[in-house]
Every structure is written in C-alpha cells, then in structure tokens.
Amino acid sequence: MSEHVDTGVVERRFDVTIDGEVVPGIIWAPEHQAGPTPVVLIGHGGAQHKRVAGVISLARGLVRDAGYTAVAIDAPGHGDRVTNPAAADELMALRGRIAAGLRTGSAVSGSPRDADRWAAARTRAVREWSETIDMLGAEGIVAAGRLGYLGFSMGAAIGLPLIAAEPRITVAVLGLSGVPPGASALEAAARRLTIPVLFVMQWDDELISRDDGLRLFDAIGSRDKAMHVHPGGHRNTPLYERRTHIAFFERHLGH
C-alpha cells in the first residue's frame, strides 16, 4: 500500500484479491482520523477508472466538507485491470455512442453478446464491492450502518444490484441510468430497494432516453427517494450538484 497526504486528505492505495485476480482500490480519509467515519463507496462510470477527475473531486469533497471516508475500486475491465490501448478503445466507443445519441436506438450496450458480457461483469463487480466492504469492516474503517454508495452511468448500473443485495449499504446516490420498457434485471433490482435513494438525471442525455430514466426513478421501491433533473447531456450535471449529493449522505449517515 502506498500513502499520500494532500491538504488534510490521506489517499491510500489498496488491493483486494478475489479468485487470484487483484482488484485495485483507493481510500481517501481525513488526516489524523482515529476510528471509523461514515464511508461512501464511489462507482465510476464506463470507460473511466477509480482515479478519474470526477471521482477524486467527489472523494476529496466528502473528506474535507463532511469528514467522511471515500472508497473507489476499478470496475472489471477498467483502470489498472485493462491495458491502455484497450481502455482507449472503450473510451472511443463510448464517445461514439454519445455522439450518435439515441439515434442508434440502443441505450448503452450494443449487441446481445455485449449485453451478456456486461451482465457477467456487473455480477462480478457486485461481488468485488461486497468483498471490499468486508475488508473495510475488518480494518475498522467503517462502522455498521454508516455506509453509502454513489454511482452514475455504469456506476449506477452496478450500484442497483449491489445495493439491492447488500444490506450494509444504507443510502445511495445513483444517476445517468435508465431501464427500457418491460421486465429487466435492473428494474427488478430497483423495485427491491428500501433505502433512501437520490436519483440524478440529465434531461437531454445522449445515452439514456427520458422515458427510460423516469421509468427507473418510478421503479425504485424506496419510500424516501428523490430525483434531481438538469438540462444538458450525459456529462453536463452541474458541479454545484455535488454539494447536494454530499448533503444527502450527511442527512442519512450523520456528520
């Protein structure tokens, strides 16, 4: 493990090994912290990784504004778990889907084969997060009942089955995701939710149609849920909204 301190925030690398495969992660925590704080797990988006700019600034905000600890891991096939050329190909493909917008008729993934591959990766990612939570508990980093999850886009698609299956997560901020009409695994996961959820949507998202996004919000089973919508595309959620997400965690996980 390496450790790095910057203006009150300790950034520490860690690895969790599952079936011989290394899942690399980062913990951001307040300097001079003794004992557990509320923890927020951050699920990065597709073609991103655990240390992309949006994850870092959210993680540092959670530590500095709320005194929380933040944790991110590379999703299957992302970050340190993929070669640079493969990651570049993925990013190009994602940019292509954004440029094509919804005119392709598909939401995020392409062919049925892609969908199968993606479902397997999602199942794997859920298990990796659960083992990461085991580690956080074993190391005394998180206390029972004080664990949240935040994920947008792919991070929401992984987060939905994760928080539906994982009772240790008690509050979530999800967004930039949707479900198509009819039954789907994501919609079923959403219906099982009971924890407070803030759902974030972009009104002109090039990847998620309005109807699919609204259908996902509608499906979320939680009594305490909220939806925040802003105009603009998949990457245009206003920066000020980050403060709202932190406040949502503070309301449910305490200070």
Place this chain on the structure above:
Amino acid sequence: MSEHVDTGVVERRFDVTIDGEVVPGIIWAPEHQAGPTPVVLIGHGGAQHKRVAGVISLARGLVRDAGYTAVAIDAPGHGDRVTNPAAADELMALRGRIAAGLRTGSAVSGSPRDADRWAAARTRAVREWSETIDMLGAEGIVAAGRLGYLGFSMGAAIGLPLIAAEPRITVAVLGLSGVPPGASALEAAARRLTIPVLFVMQWDDELISRDDGLRLFDAIGSRDKAMHVHPGGHRNTPLYERRTHIAFFERHLGH
C-alpha cells in the same frame, strides 16, 4: 402597519392599495437590519393566505438561515380579501379535488367559466406583485438584482406570468404546477423565462398529472434550471427540501 418581533425576526404588516382595493401583505426581516437584503417574494397556494403555516416557516427560515427578507401578499380572493365562509368553501372545494384526484380528468380548475375567472385573477395578481415590488424599492427594502420569487401550486401559476413579465425578479423556485398538452398561456410564459428556476414536482400529485408537470419543466426556457421530484401527493413535499430552496436562492442572490 403593525410590527412584531420573535427570536430575531421582525414581522410587519403592510397594505398596497390598487384602484381603491387594499392588498394586505407581510414583510419578515432580520432584527436590527440596516439597509437592503436579498428579498424573496412568496406566493401562497390556492385556498391559502399570506400567513399560512408553510409561508411563515419558509419566511422565517429565509430570515434566520440566510439573513434575507421575505414578503407575502394575499392573492385575489384569498386571505383578508375574502370572508371566512367563502374561504372555507374554497378550501372544501380544493380538498374535494385532491380527494377526487386526477379521476375528474381536470387539473385544477373546473368549468370554462372558472378558467376565465382564474385567468383574470392571475392577471390581477401579477399587477399586485409588481406594485408591491415598487413599494419595496421605494422603501429601500430591496436592492436591484437581488429579488427572487417562490410559489407552489397557485403560487406557481401566478409566478410564471409574473417572472416572465417582471425583469426585477432574477431567480425563482416554482412547483406543484403543470401545463396540459398544446398551447396555453402558462406554457408560453414558461418558454419566455431566462432566469434560473428550480422546479419542484410531486410524483403522485392528485392535482397535476406527471405528464403535465414534466411538460412544464421541459417548457421552461432558462438554461439554468433544475427539477426536484419526490414521491407522494400534492402536500407531501419533504420538509428538508425547504433548506434546498433557500440554498438555491443563496447561490443566485448571495448571502
């Protein structure tokens, strides 16, 4: 004018007289305030009045949390401008519409005659707010560019044409309102807006269908707009959301 001070909040009655008709209002301001503060005008809902519980607690929150001044007036045919039996009839009618929900097929008002009466009251209300703003400027209570409006339900239906026509209002929080399909005066007013708007919607509103609410948000012409949606009926917006509304004004009107 009468004046009353309670835990740092000065509450002062005022009247604006227009064409011989008295429009009664209230100003809530910080005690010991010298000079203008940002001001938020509060438009109450149908069958309510300037001193209903929701208006008072929002006004006191604006003064105590943000150091702002808040102003409310009785809408045409409401509060001190109507007899108690007539106000009670109006409240019963509104409760009846809520109980009937959208099964009546109408949004808020009933017959075409009601709609005409309502359009005239709205036009009158817009003029009354403008003259109230004149008075606030003349008395040195508001400074240029530091004026916001908040209104839900009837307060939003009055607020839309008001803020579309009134350049002195620079930010607004509106909600619990909608527009039916096709052209309407409210939709046209929404399209003319350019100021930052936070639109608040209830997902299971008995008076406003989802489609009509979403259509209103979509029509708002402002680049800087946001929509916050919560589950439950017309009167179930969570109390914590009030803090978000105040923060929205603070972001645009300053501290």
